[in-house]
Amino acid sequence: MTIEVRNLVKQFGSFKALDGVDLKVDNGELLALLGPSGSGKTTLLRIIAGLDWPDSGEVSFNGEDALAQGARERNVGFVFQHYALFRHMTVFENVAFGLRVQPRASRKDEPTIRARVKELLDLVQLDWLADRYPSQLSGGQRQRIALARALAIEPRILLLDEPFGALDAKVRKELRRWLRSLHQEINVTSIFVTHDQEEALEVANRVVVMDKGRIEQIGSPDDVYESPATAFVHGFIGESIELPVQVEGGVIRLGDRPLNLAVDGLVSGASKLFVRRHDMLVGPPGSGAFEGAVQHVRNFGPVQRAEVALSGGETIEIDAPRDRELRAGDTIGLKPRRYRIFAG
Amino acid sequence: MTMQIADSVSLPSTDARARAHAVAARDSLRTEPPAIRIAIIAMAVIFLSVFVVLPLVLVFAQAFSRGVLAYFSALAEPEALAAIKLTLIVAAISVGLNLVFGLVAAWAIAKFEFSGKTFLITLIDLPFSVSPVISGLVFVLLFGAQGYFGSWLRDHDIQILFAVPGIALATTFVTFPFVARALIPLMQEQGTQEEEAAISLGASGLQTFFRVTLPNIKWGVLYGVLLCNARAMGEFGAVSVVSGHIRGETNTMPLLVEILYNEYQFVAAFAIASLLAMLALITLIAKTVLERHLDEGHDASDH
Numbered sequence: 001m002t003i004e005v006r007n008l009v010k011q012f013g014s015f016k017a018l019d020g021v022d023l024k025v026d027n028g029e030l031l032a033l034l035g036p037s038g039s040g041k042t043t044l045l046r047i048i049a050g051l052d053w054p055d056s057g058e059v060s061f062n063g064e065d066a067l068a069q070g071a072r073e074r075n076v077g078f079v080f081q082h083y084a085l086f087r088h089m090t091v092f093e094n095v096a097f098g099l100r101v102q103p104r105a106s107r108k109d110e111p112t113i114r115a116r117v118k119e120l121l122d123l124v125q126l127d128w129l130a131d132r133y134p135s136q137l138s139g140g141q142r143q144r145i146a147l148a149r150a151l152a153i154e155p156r157i158l159l160l161d162e163p164f165g166a167l168d169a170k171v172r173k174e175l176r177r178w179l180r181s182l183h184q185e186i187n188v189t190s191i192f193v194t195h196d197q198e199e200a201l202e203v204a205n206r207v208v209v210m211d212k213g214r215i216e217q218i219g220s221p222d223d224v225y226e227s228p229a230t231a232f233v234h235g236f237i238g239e240s241i242e243l244p245v246q247v248e249g250g251v252i253r254l255g256d257r258p259l260n261l262a263v264d265g266l267v268s269g270a271s272k273l274f275v276r277r278h279d280m281l282v283g284p285p286g287s288g289a290f291e292g293a294v295q296h297v298r299n300f301g302p303v304q305r306a307e308v309a310l311s312g313g314e315t316i317e318i319d320a321p322r323d324r325e326l327r328a329g330d331t332i333g334l335k336p337r338r339y340r341i342f343a344g
Numbered sequence: 345m346t347m348q349i350a351d352s353v354s355l356p357s358t359d360a361r362a363r364a365h366a367v368a369a370r371d372s373l374r375t376e377p378p379a380i381r382i383a384i385i386a387m388a389v390i391f392l393s394v395f396v397v398l399p400l401v402l403v404f405a406q407a408f409s410r411g412v413l414a415y416f417s418a419l420a421e422p423e424a425l426a427a428i429k430l431t432l433i434v435a436a437i438s439v440g441l442n443l444v445f446g447l448v449a450a451w452a453i454a455k456f457e458f459s460g461k462t463f464l465i466t467l468i469d470l471p472f473s474v475s476p477v478i479s480g481l482v483f484v485l486l487f488g489a490q491g492y493f494g495s496w497l498r499d500h501d502i503q504i505l506f507a508v509p510g511i512a513l514a515t516t517f518v519t520f521p522f523v524a525r526a527l528i529p530l531m532q533e534q535g536t537q538e539e540e541a542a543i544s545l546g547a548s549g550l551q552t553f554f555r556v557t558l559p560n561i562k563w564g565v566l567y568g569v570l571l572c573n574a575r576a577m578g579e580f581g582a583v584s585v586v587s588g589h590i591r592g593e594t595n596t597m598p599l600l601v602e603i604l605y606n607e608y609q610f611v612a613a614f615a616i617a618s619l620l621a622m623l624a625l626i627t628l629i630a631k632t633v634l635e636r637h638l639d640e641g642h643d644a645s646d647h
Binding site: 050071072075077080086087088097101123149 | 537541542559
């Protein structure tokens with residue numbers, strides 16, 4: 001199933017949730033919608049599911065107009081952040097729900113339904129919980145049941161809204177890996193929404209980065225990390241150092257200090273320089289583009305994180321390998337191994 | 345007196361967690377000397393005995409003062425039977441109507457966003473804040489001989505005032521808030537996600553309502569119906585204004601109690617009053633049971 005979204009606009013009062021979104025999702029893809037809260041990612045997901053309606057724009061599944069159908073007819077599996085399991089039904093009945101509410105003509109007989117539910121509970125490895133109620137399950141178990149319930153109707157598309165957002169860090173990591181392997185097994189076109197970049201980069205084949213109702217970049221996890229298309233993406237994904245610089249006459253200046261960096265193809269004016277924390281190489285004073293005094297050092301496993309006050313007045317955090325110990329009070333030179341400059 | 349018992353049945357109390365906190369806090373706050381503690385408890389017990397238990401006992405004592413036979417023959421009087429029947433009919437009508445209206449109102453308020461919502465919630469509480477006598481008078485103004493619809497109703501030979509429809513209307517008005525008020529907080533807390541999940545799984549609107557929404561609020565519905573019923577059977581003021589007190593026809597149980605009492609038929613008056621008192625006791629027990637179920641529901645959704 002391919003999904004195509006064209007020029008989608010949705011406004012809540014004076015708040016523009018979606019501001020002209022275009023997106024194509026290929027068959028069998030596992031796509032992540034990544035962005036801060038209020039970026040419109042959940043609204044986009046809900047419109048695809050039919051739980052919300054756009055003010056204008058088109059949504060089509062395999063070339064067919066999806067907006068002509070309600071959520072009920074779209075045959076889309078939806079997994080909610082807070083599970084939304086039916087609290088008065090057992091796990092078994094929760095999973096069976098989608099099969100039991102089918103119109104009489106297409107409804108399967110009881111033995112078939114039972115076999116199908118059993119199969120799904122096996123798939124999510126929770127068959128032993130069939131007779132429990134949702135309130136008796138842990139968060140991770142509930143979310144897996146919610147997934148089994150969504151898969152019961154053999155959905156054409158699987159949509160997951162912050163599926164791991166309500167879980168603690170350890171369970172979240174396990175479920176991430178599990179979701180990826182499950183997707184390889186069932187191979188249904190899937191979109192999941194997350195504000196957690198690590199989650200998006202680890203699980204998805206392709207990542208859509210959103211901000212303020214617009215798509216900032218679409219690309220593979222490597223693309224969005226290694227070559228961010230906009231200042232927002234660079235700042236949002238990975239840990240970046242952001243410095244306000246001035247490009248003028250072939251020179252980049254930080255404050256009134258010229259930086260020894262290439263400026264090919266840059267537009268003059270106020271710009272933003274982005275460097276990954278671990279791309280700042282430490283050397284002796286005078287050796288790099290920046291100079292600064294180490295304020296404070298903490299050790300994180302293989303790296304040391306140092307707070308450095310640059311001579312231009314800015315304070316930045318860098319991650320340096322521990323082969324050369326830094327101490328508070330050291331004066332060091334810093335040279336960005338890789339950097340990007342965005343106008344504005 | 346019995347009517348007051350029914351009237352004082354309160355709306356859902358604060359949630360279970362608050363109560364649990366109160367219990368935990370009590371231990372650390374228990375610093376008063378034992379004498380003061382005993383004195384306070386004694387005051388509460390004496391007050392309750394004098395103002396609640398004693399009147400209740402007296403009702404039954406008076407009802408049986410001439411023996412069991414007199415008690416039952418008083419209840420078997422045609423007038424008494426007519427009042428019991430009328431009370432049951434009126435309660436059934438008003439509880440039925442309020443169940444439907446209450447569900448609809450709670451649904452609208454809890455699941456949709458619209459302007460004027462706060463006003464609607466305030467409006468639902470109106471019958472609680474207006475004296476029942478005024479509520480009754482409103483219907484007299486509307487449907488009475490000199491009222492807005494009076495001449496039209498007379499021309500079409502429709503009797504509302506001094507008949508079952510008027511009594512049912514007044515009772516419905518006075519008891520309207522019970523079901524809605526029991527359901528609104530419950531449905532607001534539960535949100536719309538389960539309904540959305542049901543619809544995305546292919547359920548129709550009706551299937552969603554009967555399989556998902558209703559089971560989730562069933563204890564709240566029963567709770568609201570119980571209180572609504574207790575008040576409907578015990579209502580005096582509004583009904584008194586619209587009933588016309590036609591003996592054997594438009595007297596409900598509370599009205600008949602007053603009439604019999606004024607005619608010095610104490611055994612008969614208290615025999616009927618004892619029925620209302622029993623209704624109140626049964627209501628209290630059922631309310632306690634339902635509140636336990638409601639609390640369990642809250643706990644289950646706490647995670």
